[in-house]
Amino acid sequence: MQVRIGVQSVPKELVVETSLSADEVERAVSEALSDADGVFTINSKSGRIVVPAAKLAYVEIGVDEAPSVGFGTF
Template sequence: MEVRIGVQNVARELVFESAQNAEEITAAVSAALGEGTVLQLKDEKGRTVVVPAASLGYVDIGASEVRKVGFGLS
């Protein structure tokens, strides 16, 4: 699942692939915003991304990326 996080007052966004599904990510974002704590998500390599909820600009949860291999021959 591709995740893009916009952080307030930061020009670049955080982009990573997560092994978590869309429902888990949405629940984590909602909990962090509701409690005013930090958003913690894991990427597919097992690393943890931590962002203070007060600094979140947006969280874009994309579809799982399907990688195509090979060449299209006509």
């Protein structure tokens, strides 16, 4: 699943590939935001990403889609 993370005052977003489900990512964001000094942590295929919850601008959770095979219609 692809997760895009916007960080305040940073012009480029973080794009993370993770094996977590959408519900697990949403739960991790909620837990981080509920603590005043919380951090949002997500494990990606290349390592661990840690962002202070107070600096999160947005978290976009992608939809798991099966790759398309064959010809598509236009």
